[in-house]
Amino acid sequence: xxxETSRANLPQFACVADDVRLGARVRLAPxxxxxxxxxxxxxxxxxxxEVQRDAKIGARCKISSHTFICSGVEIEDxxxxxxxxxxxxxxYPRATxxxxxxQSDNDWEMERTIVKKGxxxxxxxxVMCGVEIGTGALVGAGALVVHDVPDGAIVAxxxxxxxxxxSAMKERAAQCE
Numbered sequence: 001x002x003x004e005t006s007r008a009n010l011p012q013f014a015c016v017a018d019d020v021r022l023g024a025r026v027r028l029a030p031x032x033x034x035x036x037x038x039x040x041x042x043x044x045x046x047x048x049x050e051v052q053r054d055a056k057i058g059a060r061c062k063i064s065s066h067t068f069i070c071s072g073v074e075i076e077d078x079x080x081x082x083x084x085x086x087x088x089x090x091x092y093p094r095a096t097x098x099x100x101x102x103q104s105d106n107d108w109e110m111e112r113t114i115v116k117k118g119x120x121x122x123x124x125x126x127v128m129c130g131v132e133i134g135t136g137a138l139v140g141a142g143a144l145v146v147h148d149v150p151d152g153a154i155v156a157x158x159x160x161x162x163x164x165x166x167s168a169m170k171e172r173a174a175q176c177e
Contacts, residue, residue, distance in 0.1 A: 023059060037069075040077065064123070072112040072129070079115050082123035082141060087113055089129045116151070125160075138166075 010016055013030040020034045023041035028034075032045050036053025039045070043057055046065035051057065055069045058077035066084040069075070073087045089110045097107050111129035115121065119133045122141030133139060133149045140156030140163075149155050154163045 019053075029065070046083070058117070072110045073115070074112065075115045076117040076119075078118045080120040081115075082121055082125065084123055085121050085125050085127070087127045087129075089113070091129055119149075 011028055011030045014028050015033045016022075016028070017035035019036050021038040023039055023043065025042045026039050027044040029045060029047040029049070031047050033050040035051075037051040037055045037057070039051070039057045040059035040061065042059055043061040043063070045051070045063045046067070048066045049063050049069070050067075051069045052071045054071040056074045057063065057069070058075055058079065060077055061075055061079045061081070063069070063081045064083040064085070067081055068086045070087050070089040072089040075081070089112075090108050091111060092108070094103055094108070097103055113127060113129055113131055115133045116135040116137070118136040119138070121127065121133070121139040122143065124142040125139050125145065126143075127133070127139075127145045131145055131148050133145065134151035134153060136152045137149045138154045139145055139149065139160060140154070142158065143156050143160040144158045145155065145160045147160070149160070150162070150165065152165050154166055155161060156163055
């Protein structure tokens with residue numbers, strides 16, 4: 001945790017574990033739940049955001065309320081995440097193994113997801129594990145992302161499909177590189 005973001009500056013009801021690395025001037029809303037993660041300088045997290053162990057959020061990001069960022073997700077700098085966005089890190093989730101005993105950390109495979117610089121993900125989107133959302137890309141609200149999204153692309157739908165590569169988005173992607 002940086003000197004500028006001390007425990008004294010945390011909002012009431014924020015749950016921030018001791019192993020969280022917060023950059024300078026990070027702003028947290030009440031009721032965030034952070035553990036074992038890293039948040040870059042000048043990023044903002046809304047109410048009821050959870051960021052799990054081994055997740056990384058870059059600098060100058062905005063993560064809107066009710067969003068879930070699970071282990072294995074990396075969000076680069078200047079990314080916007082809308083309200084109630086869900087990331088998934090397990091393609092075959094189960095509560096138990098074949099003999100009925102509870103699943104342990106060794107009984108599943110985490111798949112990493114990356115959201116590249118300057119991308120935006122609309123409210124209510126679901127991002128499946130193992131995908132990359134390209135630089136400056138835009139994911140429409142409510143989309144189900146199951147495949148990689150190219151740099152500068154606009155995708156929407158359920159499942160998300162390429163709608164276009166917008167020239168303005170291409171320019172934004174080029175600026176981000």
